[in-house]
Amino acid sequence: MQHDTTTSPESATDRELALADWLRARGRVAVGYSGGVDSAYLAVLARRTLGAGATLAIIGRSPSYPAEQWATARRVAEQFDVEVLELDTDELNDPRYAANPNNRCYFCKTELWGRVIPAAEARGFSTVADGTNADDLGDYRPGAQAAREHRVASPLALFGFTKADIRARSRALGLPTWQQPSSPCLSSRLPYGTSVTPARLQQVERAEAALRGLGIAGDLRVRYHDDLARVELSHEILHEWLRPARTRELCRALREAGFARVALDLRGFRSGSLNVLHGVAGAA
């Protein structure tokens, strides 16, 4: 990657033009693809710029990858005619990952790129890119180190795309993901030091799906604290879910998902909340 050698264009549209030039210069590009806002935009732009056969979106599937996200990824790829390759990853069987240290993402991404890069190369893709954006660069993201070690390019960050830019350009391109909430892997709901197991990930996924079923849109996280679910909702809707009738609905849904106790975070949703809880450097 060459993050420090490019001056960011002024506007999101200019950035998109620069990104398209970058893609054309590479000819064939594989994208590490989750169906999230960033990788969906990159994959669709690559497909539009490079044409069929020159873009490959590669999904790494594991228990930490939400099923809802997977469905979105497949739907978007189908809608925009992006070729998809799905690979299984096995980070949960890496004890360094399962122990859930604060650099857990490094081991996950090492596993992911360790499988994606050879698969891409075997299909004639020498450039592999991810959806890291310029906003991500200020966060604590040990997974970025694994990407660097595997020479994964981050063109959205390279050209200075912020999350807002990506949402704006996604909307312009007609991507349904433009207003999709950010959706990091399910392991991000477990505090560091709490071991990552398929059962816990499934419990969190069930819980979040149940809350979506109650009509909660927008940002939402169910943070796992053993017997207790700590729910983070958008600040704007907190008051609604503190009313007794809604509280009862919330509790019922989360108890059915396997949590004995339910708490609502009074600050509301914040990305990287568990980084803050653990005082991890770079956390918001």
Next chain:
Amino acid sequence: MSVRRVIGGGSPQGEALAAALAERGVFGRVEARGPLAIIVTDAAGAEQLGDAELRRAALAIAREQGFSHLAVELGAPAAGDASLPGG
């Protein structure tokens, strides 16, 4: 106000925060789990935290006492266990 005056019932850090919150009108037991504080109160106590200004005040108090996160338990069956008369 129908909120029961419930304070204390946990760790020293939790009790100190519970006392500080009670001064601001937020009554409940506080369970401290490291930098996470959980207010255990009844339905009315939880509902009053729907007020954004009160919530901001409670968060500021929690921060002053060294907690990075403050949550309120919902549907807590034991909320009244340590209740005191009044309110």
